Amino acid sequence: MRYIAVLSLAVIPLAAIAQDWEGRRVFGDADAPQSLRVLSSTDTSFFVPIIDSxxxxRADVSVEYLSTGTADLDEIFRENPDQYDVVISSAMDLQLKLTNDGYAQRLDGFAHPDWAQWRSSLFAFTTEPAAIVINTAAFDGLDIPATRQDLIEVLRENAPRFDGRVGTYDVRQSGLGYLFATQDARASESYWRLMEVIGSLNAQLYCCSGAMIDDLAAGRISVAYNVLGSYALARQDITEVLTVILPSDFPTTMMRSALVSNASSEPALAEAFVSHLIRLQSQGSPEDFPLPSLDAIQDTTGRAAISLEPALMTYLDTLKRQVFIREWENAIIQNQ
Amino acid sequence: MTGEVPAYGSLRDRLASILIGGSAVLAVLLFFVVRGYAAQVAQEGQDSILSASVSSILDAAVLRDGAIELDFPYASLSMLSTASDDRVFYAIYEDGTLLSGYGDLGDTPAVAGDARTFASLDYDAATVRVATASRTLIGADRPRRVTVRVAQTQDALAETLNQISRNVAMFGLGFFALATVLAYWATSTTIGQLSRLTTSVTRRGPQDLSPFLKPVPREMVPLVGSLNTLMVRLEHSLKQSEDFIVEAAHRVRTPLATVRSYAEATFQRVQEPENRTALRAMMRAIDESSRAAGQLLDHAMVTFRAENLEREEITLDAMLRDLVERMTPIAEMRDVTLRLDSDGPAVLRGDAVLLQNAFRNLIDNALKYAPVDTAITVRIRATPQLSVDVIDEGRGFSPDEIDILATRFVRGHDAEGHIGSGLGLTIAKDVATAHDGTMVLSNTQKGGACVTLRF
Structure with missing residues (x-):
């Protein structure tokens, strides 16, 4: 046993370094005595001002920001929970399951609304709706859809125009995509009809919102369904090109959440980081905190976000997931 | 005779401690019983929700193409949301093989067995409540047994129980406080009966040996009964000794008178100085004995008559004038002047025999101590309060004795050489008391003794 323990101690850092990250950046002095490892599903650019502030x-602190997809992130963290101090993800279900499974440390004393936290361990700090984002030019001469039903009709009526030009998450790869899809399916049957239509148009499947928005901006696709609107709005360079639509029939709003690893080697620093996040989201200006705060969506539309509760684990169940993925594949992959 | 009675414990304390101790035990018992009951009810509540969750998952199980499909509803886990955000674990088995969920949640369930079971076990550093249930699906080839197990931590339950415990503890404390007040009240009421009896015993006059006739609580009847019996016996024995004294005094006085007359006759006859001296001493001793016997008789009479006082209208000044006249010859024998000073008629309702006796004793006393060629004044004042002073011009009372002189058989230490038994002041005082009056001893400015009776 001891050999294995020693061996794994030797191998783990190598494994961590060998990991293929979507983004990796060290803030502050890399040789600082204290270093915080933040594992996140959020693009690094959003966190630059947050980490800077x-x-x-804190001259003797460095922050290593590692970003990857939500599903990867969950897997990576579960393998080595002692390698990371703070875990930030938009996949609420995966985050809740991590907390439920005892990976998160309890942080008492935060004045945070009940609906935005779970077990004082998992703290939500943004509200971000799933949006329909379109390339405005591609809809020239067409009505801009306001609901999913509108979108279904537009796509059906102009099938040749949109063939191969509709993008959405590949729910098999993306944890956030899976969360959006399952919550949509839970809310309305129109999700499945939309998937049928998108499937019939040879849907383009993506791992992440960023890639979808890039393709939309470049004109490679015309419509993206269930994209993070915040990512699109954050791209100042392409606001002219894209239109972000929050479907008015029913909302699917995600809360980005953070937890401190139970095995963290810098628990006090990690707690301070989460505290900083929570404070910034309520008090920070858009320059300091580029993501939509908890109140942002509630204030403008009165829409409730997906609630943080154990039921989020329902669709993570193996059997349940099998059924859902099969139905999704049946709908979306028709001509492949 | 007010000897210290040794105290052994306290009835009040004992009663109070039994009552308070009892209510403390009851309060603690109440706390544990209610808390236990609350825990049971709360546990049943959690069990029923877990059971509903298990049922909703089991109901979703279907066989499709020979495989178990379990598209259980969102509500299955949603119903387990609690205010304390309890953790939720579940496991789904097919014929004892894990299909999905947390495989390490308790032992792998037995394939057989229909019962819905609940258990508490430790899982991942927390105590969880687990509900397990099974269902058999009939497939084309063979039946499949699906077992579902749902577990939940008990944070909300513990919070509820703490809340209940706090409330019950407050309730228990309140109950205890109330019981303590009640215990004090009950104890005081009970002991109050004893205190009342004590007070009525204490308030009685020294002569009052009549039985207690006021109703007392049943438990105290034997005590009061014994007390009454004791009183009767005491009175009887007191009376016997009084009778004995009267009888003895009476029997002594008559022969003494005879002896006195013989002694006097002999004194006239003998000429030898030593014989005369001896006889004079003899006569003095006889006088003293005779006087003591007389006072004992007076005292017994006063005691008897005071208990059965007969009141009649008495003109006190007339009575005293008569008394002074009768005693003047004795005074003159001693070269003492006896004066009466009256400011008018003084009328009193009382026993003439007793009053006469009292004043005779007082004047007698004054005569005994009055030096030669002095005066004794008997002063009667009708206003503002009826009072009689007997004043001599002797040495007066010694200040350190003034309080005890009226006690039976106590004589002043300057009484040496005077005939007397020490009963004179006692008799006067008893008579004054029997007439609801008082006797006050004082000295005049010139130093003489003054005895005042006020009625």
Missing amino acids: FLEG
Whole structure:
């Protein structure tokens, strides 16, 4: 046993370094005595001002920001929970399951609304709706759809125009995509009809919102369904090209959440980081905190976000997931 | 005779401690019983929700193409949301093989067995409540047994129980406080009966040996009964000794008178100085004995008559004038002047025999101590309060004795050489008391003794 323990201690850092990250960036002095490893599904660009302000006055701290997809992130963290201090993800179900399974540390003393936290361990700090984003030019001469039903009709009526030009998450790869899809399916049957239509148009499947928005901006696709609107709105360079639509029939709003690893080697620093996040989201200006705060969506539309509750684990069940993925594949992959 | 009675414990304390101790035990018992009951009810509540969750998952199980498909509803886990965000675990087995969920949640369930079971076990550093149930699906080839197990931590339950415990503890404390107040009240009421009896015993006059006739609580009847019997016996024995004294005094006085007359006759006859001295001493001793016997008789009479006082209208000044006249010859024998000073008629309702006796004793006393060629004044004042002073011009009372002189058989230490038994002041005082009056001893400014009776 001891050999294995020693061996794994030797191998784990190598494995961590060998990991293929979507983004990896070290803030502050890399040789600082204290270093915080943040594992996140959020694009690094959104966190630059947040981490910069966190490091103000903390000269002896460095933050290593590692980003990857939500499903990967869950897997990576479960393998080595002691390698990471803070875990930030938009996949609420995976985050809740991590907390439920005892990976998160309890942080008492945060004045945070009940609906935005679970077990004082998992803290939501943004509200981000799933949006329909279209390339405005591609809809020239067509009505801009306001609901899923509108979108279904537009796509059906202009099938040749949109063939191969509709993008959505590959729910098999993306944890967030799976969360959006399952919550949509739970809310309305129109999700499945939309999937049938998108499937019949040779849907393009994506791992992440960023890639979808890039393709939309470049004109490779005309419509993306269930994209993070916040990502699109954050791209100042392409606001002219794209239109972000929040479907008015029913909302699917995700809350990005953070937890401190139970095996964290810098628990106090990690707690301070989460505290910083929570404070920034409520008090920070858009420059300091580029993501939509908890109140942002509630204030403008009165829409409730997906609630943080154990039921989020329902669709993570193996049997349940099998059924859902099979139905999704049946709908979306028709001509492949 | 007010000897210290040794105290052994306290009835009040004992009663109070039994009552308070009892209510403390009851309060603690109440706390545990209610808390236990609440725990049971809360546990049943959690069990029923877990059971509903298990049922909703089991109901979703179907066989499709020979495989178990379990598209269980969102509500199955949603119903387990609690205010304390309890953790939720579940496991789904087919014929004892894990299909999905947490495989390490308790032992692998037996394939057989229909019963819905509940158990508490430790899982991942927390105590969880587990509900397990099974269902058999009939497939084309063979039946499949699906077992579902749902577990939940008990944070909300513990919170509820703590809340209940706090409330029950407050309730128990309140109950205890109330019981303590009640215990004090009950104890005081009970002991109050004893205190009342004590007070009525204490308030009685020294002569009052009549039985207690006021109703008392049943438990105290034997005590009061014994007390009454004791009183009767005491009175009887007191009376016997009084009778004995009267009888003895009476029997002694008559022969003494005879002896006195013989002694006097002999004194006239003998000429030898030593014989005369001896006889004079003899006569003095006889006088003293005779006087003591007389006072004992007076005292017994006063005691008897005071208990059965007969009141009649008495003109006190007339009575005293008469008394002074009768005693003047004795005074003159001693070269003492006896004066009466009256400011008018003084009328009193009382026993003439007793009053006469009292004043005779007082004047007698004054005569005994009055030096030669002095005066004794008997002063009667009708206003503001009826009072009689007997004043001599002797040495007066010694201040350190003034309080005890009226006690039976106590004589002043300057009484040496005077005939007397020490009963004179006692008799006067008893008479004054019997007439609801008082006797006050004082000295005049010139130093003489003054005895005042006020009625």
